[in-house]
Amino acid sequence: MKQLRYGIIGIGNMGSGHANILTSGAIKGAVLTAVCDGFESKRDWAREKFGDKIAVFENAESMIDSGLIDAVVVATPHYDHPTEAIEAFAKGMHVLIEKPAGVYAKQVREMNEAAAASGKTFGIVYNQRMNPLYQKLREMIQSGEIGEVRRINWIITNWYRTQAYYDSGTWRATWGGEGGGVLINQCPHNLDLWQWTTGMMPIRMRAFCQFGKNRNIEVENDVTAYAEYENGATAVFITSTSDAPGTNRLEVSGSRGKIVIENDKMTFWRLREEEAAFNARNTEPFASPECWKIDIPSSGPSPEHAGILQNFTDAVLLGTPLVAPGEEGIKGLTLSNAMHLSTWLDGWVDLPLDEALHEAELNKRIASSTYQKPSTAAAETKPADLTGTF
Missing domain, CATH: 3.40.50.720 (NAD(P)-binding Rossmann-like Domain)
Structure with missing residues (x-):
């Protein structure tokens, strides 16, 4: 070929x-x-x-x-x-x-x-995944440059959407039409990058999704989630579509330093030695390990x-x-499914996810959704912007 x-x-x-x-x-x-x-x-x-x-x-x-x-x-x-x-x-x-x-x-x-x-x-x-910033982050984590990952924080709230946006299609922001809100529509790339750059999936999660916060919609548009990992690391993921102005700041802390990506720039605060090694030899009550601030140069446009x-x-x-x-698409989706399920059950959710339970809970919301998928014969009467939109 x-x-x-x-x-x-x-x-x-x-x-x-x-x-x-x-x-x-x-x-x-x-x-x-x-x-x-x-x-x-x-x-x-x-x-x-x-x-x-x-x-x-x-x-x-x-x-x-x-x-x-x-x-x-x-x-x-x-x-x-x-x-x-x-x-x-x-x-x-x-x-x-x-x-x-x-x-x-x-x-x-x-x-x-x-x-x-x-x-x-x-x-x-x-x-x-083609973005040089996230490729560099993945490389630095996997090479051990920041040591063992200990904490991940991502505030990704620069998805501002008005009521007019949600009103532009009867299927928008409905369980029957989209199957979710900011997590399923705006955040799939971030949820993918979260696990792809770190190479880690949580073992359990507790999330708080707010549905229709400051907007007249069915689905989640404001989310705060907390995750725990097998190695003891933790993560916080915050997203919203009604913050103005919004923020996009990703911070990954490890035993050898911290990387921050914000405003299309990467900064690395590098420790000269492992934090544990410094702590073991240090005898001063308020000492801290030597740290160098490094601006990682851009590798060009994505x-x-x-x-x-x-x-x-x-x-x-x-x-x-x-x-x-394509097989890796299930990883980021599992994170959003877990956030939904944790909120619906008002409790912790373990991963691997109980996929059948999530589907059953989702179907309850689809059944009562204001949008019901049209039959093939009636499809032409629905808004013409239904395919592939955000």
Whole structure:
């Protein structure tokens, strides 16, 4: 295979973005040959935008059966990511899904099993893994530069969303339409980076989600979570969509220092020796270990979505390792599922997560949601911005 022929399932905001990148010539070895969408307005946009250079279909099945594509990009609503992926694997497609991997871990685990059985390449659009800042953080943690991780704090509240945003679609911020709020919609990248950069998953979590805080919505838009790890480390994760101005500050403390990422800059406070070693030899009551403040130089801009598309293309054509394997989408999703479940049960949640219990609790909220998924026949009457939007 000299070129990887892509088809995009869902050409809303995200799908159209991928289409523009693939048709720009920026991705070596990739070509966009087809798109599909259930909304006529989206299909009309694709025909006007790309003319007869790209085939336009009403559904994924007909697009895949056309023989025009080798891989699909899934950019549909959250609940449909696993369903579309499983159907594509069954027909021999390579699959790249948008984030989140799905809404609940049990559903995503089934997708991962289908991917493994297919033998095809499976990726997820965790484009922030391409960001040099987070790549450097991961490298420094895994190399032992900051010693053993002891504490992680992330305040990520620069997601400001107005009531007008939530009112722009009846499906928005509903259990039936999106399956969650800030955790499932805005924060999947952060939840992924939390575990990817540190290489650690918590063993238990206690979370406090506030639903519709300062906004008229069903789902969570303000969250504070506390996590504990097997090595004794702890983490606090805070997020909101109503803080103005918001903050994005990630702090990772270890036995050899502390790294802070804020305002697109990384600062490393490096101890000259392990904290435990200093403590063992010190005899002065108010002494502290010598510390150097180091500004880590920038490695340049992040290639973002184009970087993920190029990496996925290279993985299929050249066997290049994936930066964001699709199977890893379940990890960040498990963190958000655990936060929901902890709040719903008003108590601690152990990890590995009780996925069946989470699904059962989620289904209770879906059943009473103001938004109920329309039938296929009625789908065209729903807002045309449903696919792949934030």
